[in-house]
Amino acid sequence: MLVNVRVSLLLFSPSSALLYTSLLTRRSQSSNGTSVAIALPTIGASLHAKAAALQWLVSAYSLSSGCLLLFCGHLADVHGRKRVFVAGSALLAVFTLGCGFVHDEVTLAVLRGLQGIGGAATIPAALGILAHEFPPSSGRARAAAFSSFSAGAPIGGALGMVFGGLVTQLSRYTWRAQFWLSAAIAFAVLVLGIIPKGPDTLPPPRDTRTDWPGAVLSAAGLILLVFVLGQGSGPDILSLLVLSIVLLCIFVLWEFHLETRNRFVASALAYAPPPLLPPSLFARRRGRLGFIYAVALLQFGAFMIWAFWVQLYYQVYIGYSPVRTVIRLVPMFVTGMICNVVVALIVGRVPTLWLIVTGTLTTTVAPLLFALIVPSAPYWAFGFPAAVCSVVGADFLFAAGTIFVADSVAPHEQSVGGGIFQTMTQLGTSFGVTASTIVFNHVQTHWGPRPDALGSYQAAMWTGVGFGGVGTSFALSGSGFF
Known part of the structure; x- marks a missing residue:
């Protein structure tokens, strides 16, 4: 009982105002991605864009964010996490607003890439804030805080997909309206990030050069x-x-x-x-930190392959509306929230390897089911179990992995360590979607001019199975590290 009281006091202390702004930006980031994904077919029809161009609307954000996370993490650790957080929020809000006014896919892809700069600044700064506000001595409060941050992904993803689908289908401005909605959320995060007063409490680095x-x-x-x-x-x-x-x-x-x-x-x-990236960082904790980074890349690649192609499968191949597609994907967000609660309760009591292996195996089931899917089968045979299984690996890995990283690096390396982890997840997203698109296009050439051949979607999903299988192999082979 006393432990629960201490956790509640720490989580709801006035000094944690900036922390909760960090949690909100995690939700905003995830919402921004899923709302765009659900509107891809509508954007393609409106701008007369091909499938390759649509792929870049997803990859451009992940690419720019992933490439700059290290640099922005360094800036946050050296010059102040709140400063970098606020600057990143401002960039994200401005470029998200601009996305709603473009008239060609190239400009939209460029603005999506510029959005990623804002994401690259806010996420490592937020992780650094978390690590400072909840040091290892805070125990269960630390686990609850990091799990809450991780839960921002399924919550934000659910809200982004639901509201993005509704706005895209019901608004007269279709896909443009969901960008304006995301911009409003980003501006709210910016305002909330400015409100908390007080300086960044950072250990002074010995060398602040870049x-x-x-x-x-x-x-x-x-x-x-x-x-x-x-x-x-x-x-x-x-x-x-x-x-x-x-x-x-x-x-x-x-x-x-x-x-x-x-x-x-x-x-x-x-x-x-x-x-910028100390090579010895990967050898921390007898090499386990490098192992976590590698699995993060592969695991998020598998997850995003499924998430990207399942929406196109439902809307392009089956012909569902955005709202009907959203309804079939809701179980993944419920599962995501449950996973983060489970991690908050058992992290520190269960070996990290168990969580990672369980997650990678479970997530790999999602693309496997769609690689074998029979379109005439009921939703409960393939779609529902895939939606339930898809997020387990990503959420287990993100929640447990960010805690592990924070415990493995020095106080002045928190944003850099978190930035590397985020880089792996973003690059996994970009590599996964890109690799599966190449496979999709290659298989599609053997089906003639038909853009909706089932074999192309199944081949893309097999790519996800490959990413997940290799990630699971990494997790199993790393048992000697734990």
């Missing part, structure tokens, strides 16, 4: 890599692929140099700031 070469190399390499995967073919694809790999390799070598001050690589170099 690793600009590392930021440029990592962002350029990742952007080129995902662009190549998205294009699939073309005269310059191979050269761009080689260039992206070279840039990423140089980034890794540069980070090793900065962390170790390698005597063999210009040790007297005047410009030697702290590394």
